[in-house]
Amino acid sequence: MIELRNICKSFNGHKVLDDLNLKIETGESMVIIGRSGCGKSVTLKHIIGIMEPDAGSVLVDNINVTKLNGQDLKKFRMNFGMLFQGGALFDSLSVLENVGFQLFEYSDLSLGEIRKRVAECLAMVGLSGIENAKPAELSGGMKKRVALARAICMSPEIILFDEPTTGIDPIMGDVINDLIRRLHDTLKTTSITVTHDMKSAYKIADKIAMLYNKKIIAVGTPDEIKNSDNPVIRQFVTGSAVGPITGY
């Protein structure tokens, strides 16, 4: 179980998260929705411990993430996979080395076995035969999918996806939604997905959480969210310009 307790975070005096609480059960597929710039990516980074909260704590299976360091942190992170919003592929490494990064670093597999596993992961995201390319040679959507392959390569127990379908064509987007759902159904992974795309949210979510005004204002099943009578949620899920959410 992942628990965010009373998280506060500010950057240069500007508060982004204020007293945020969220609970994610093991094996659950949680989708976090919210407006651009409201702190969704920051929330994900807190869960995996690459950002530290100013106050509050992050508990994963009752282990306080912020207190870990050294080899414990290493072992802890092995259970995680994360897809960054911008991909964050290593420029200096080829696609093979990117996707198989942890296999090269932390397993005793032979090069042939690693190649096989990497090809498998790339096939899952609809790519093949690009193992030797460098990230700079790929298109934006391809980079995103390679990054997705890297996140799932070690079959981690918990996967964080930061906008997996943004910048990808609708057909491929649906393939990726299916993939996330399938990982979750077959491997029982806990997944936390950030997205703006309500269609994909409904498809992959067990629960949807809405982040608004520095807090999680609602958590519910897709049906509950769809039929919510909270005007803020209604406006967001229908994508309407008129409503309580204004500005920008």
Add this chain to the structure above:
Amino acid sequence: MLSFARKVSIDSWRFTLNKIKKFFIYAGALAILLARSIFWIFASRARKFQILDQMNKIGVSSFPIIFLISLFTGMVLALQSAYQMQKVSAEMYIASLVSLSLTRELGPVLTALIVAGRCGAAITAELGTMRVTEQVEALETLSTDPVEYLVVPRFIALLVMVPLLTICADFFGIVGGYLIGVGKLNISHAMYIKMTYTPLAIKDLVTGLIKSLSFAGIICLVSCFEGLNSEGGAEGVGRATTASVVKSFVLIIVADCFFTALFYFIMR
């Protein structure tokens, strides 16, 4: 009027104190990075390929410029000292002057400055770009410590290559002096060689190499620290790169002064 003067003096004191405080905070941050690097050198397996790659980038590709600069420095040293030495007919001491000043001082310092400008800047730019494009964070999520994966190979490569380049610089500087001394100043070959070696003690070489080891440490720590802590997109990386070169230069000169004084007092 008096109070104004007092205010200015208090302000300048405060300014200086602030600068000193900042310097120590920076030195502390570098010390922490040093401690983490040393920890990971022993705690992680050796990444042979990456270390060799960095050695190639730092050492092999810096060689031509080190060669050129030290050769010409040796020639200039010989020519400049010839003015004075010829007046007292002591041309043969030109050889000693060239060899001593190169091994003790110019070899290590010139090499360090070149490497800081050439490779330190490149390291900062590379790590800085990785930082601002979230690659450093991605590395952490792949359960790899950035210090372990990025800093340690560069640290080892610099610690090996800077002293080696220094030895090359010493050698080619002496060759430069030789070319001028024997070719233009009419010192005999045998005399030049003899006057190069006689005053040269092992301790001159060793102190030079100790200096160059410490310079290598400075270059690595400063350039990696600036890179890993850069923020604010391409502009921030640019700023970090400039800061890295300037700070390495200053620290190299400060360390040089420190070691020279230290060796002066303990070896007198």
